[in-house]
Amino acid sequence: MEFADRVVQAVRRKGNPVVVGIDPRPEELPTGFLDRFPGTRTGVADALRTFGCEIVDVVAPLAPLIKFQSAFYEAYGPEGLGALHATVEHARERDVLVIFDGKRNDIGSTADAYARAYLGKEPVGGSFEPSWHADAMTINPYLGSDGVDPFVKIAAREHKGVFVLVRTSNASAREFQDLVCDGLPVYRHVANRLKAWGKGRDGKEGYNLLGAVVGATYPSELAELREALPGVLFLVPGYGAQGGEAKDIAAGFDANGQGALVNNSRGVTFAYKKPTFRDRFGTDWQRAVEQAVLDMIDDLAQNTPAGKLRPA
Numbered sequence: 001m002e003f004a005d006r007v008v009q010a011v012r013r014k015g016n017p018v019v020v021g022i023d024p025r026p027e028e029l030p031t032g033f034l035d036r037f038p039g040t041r042t043g044v045a046d047a048l049r050t051f052g053c054e055i056v057d058v059v060a061p062l063a064p065l066i067k068f069q070s071a072f073y074e075a076y077g078p079e080g081l082g083a084l085h086a087t088v089e090h091a092r093e094r095d096v097l098v099i100f101d102g103k104r105n106d107i108g109s110t111a112d113a114y115a116r117a118y119l120g121k122e123p124v125g126g127s128f129e130p131s132w133h134a135d136a137m138t139i140n141p142y143l144g145s146d147g148v149d150p151f152v153k154i155a156a157r158e159h160k161g162v163f164v165l166v167r168t169s170n171a172s173a174r175e176f177q178d179l180v181c182d183g184l185p186v187y188r189h190v191a192n193r194l195k196a197w198g199k200g201r202d203g204k205e206g207y208n209l210l211g212a213v214v215g216a217t218y219p220s221e222l223a224e225l226r227e228a229l230p231g232v233l234f235l236v237p238g239y240g241a242q243g244g245e246a247k248d249i250a251a252g253f254d255a256n257g258q259g260a261l262v263n264n265s266r267g268v269t270f271a272y273k274k275p276t277f278r279d280r281f282g283t284d285w286q287r288a289v290e291q292a293v294l295d296m297i298d299d300l301a302q303n304t305p306a307g308k309l310r311p312a
């Protein structure tokens, strides 16, 4: 089944558009967690793997998607990447779609290698094998069409998805993305190109394999882009730790409650730090993770069109 159809159906089945971001920072692991592992690079990587897999177990029954932030694993070199790979495999065996967040790109031929690495298959012996089992990945459009086309081509062949940075959530997003040329800000040029890059790649549910990353922290741009990009799935980071609220995200959805996938990383992963959760759940950090997801689902249902996804 096409990636966009799998997303829409998973969102419908689970009744919410939550993406749990797993961005593990060793220094923020629950008290005593790291002490269970040897004080070596391998030990830290094992801790990240164990922590990530436990989060997957808690959130997979609730959320339709998980996004892994590669940076926090790459920080621990090959051992860290091994931990990421093992955690992705763990997620794959559960009922949840996986986004690899590495914001890759390069010149066309190298972009093709990245696309094959994360979405495709590589020759091994006499056959072709996938190295990573992500359902989708994030990419940077700065290099233009020849850097994006290989991702689209390989995603289409493998029934995978791609999310292109269009309007990022960070404070300096305006620096380049708002520069006006030919009468439009740069992010609107990217949005227009995105339509062209994804042409003919719609799934049966009406959404394209090529999605857009649009931050929750810029509500008016989110609303404007929703209008401009019908049939494009939005990956919306910035809810929670970066200050984005459900009311800011509401305009990113379609009328049917689909179209926006809302990411929350720190607010879920390290939910145990929230004073009210600390009082309620003590050292049971898994219960805090679960409650953070349940609260987010409620918040989005009450304050955005995602409420329409709930069974009547």
Ligand SMILES: O=C(O)c1cc(=O)[nH]c(=O)n1[C@@H]1O[C@H](COP(=O)(O)O)[C@@H](O)[C@H]1O
Residues within 6 Å of the ligand: 021, 023, 069, 101, 138, 167, 168, 169, 170, 213, 214, 215, 237, 238, 239, 240, 241, 242, 263, 264, 265, 266, 267
């Ligand atoms: O592509 C992304 O996911 C992304 C794009 C963007 O514009 N802003 C953004 O925060 N992200 C990622 O989304 C996650 C947000 O994390 P929290 O702020 O902890 O929820 C991190 O993994 C970021 O790298």
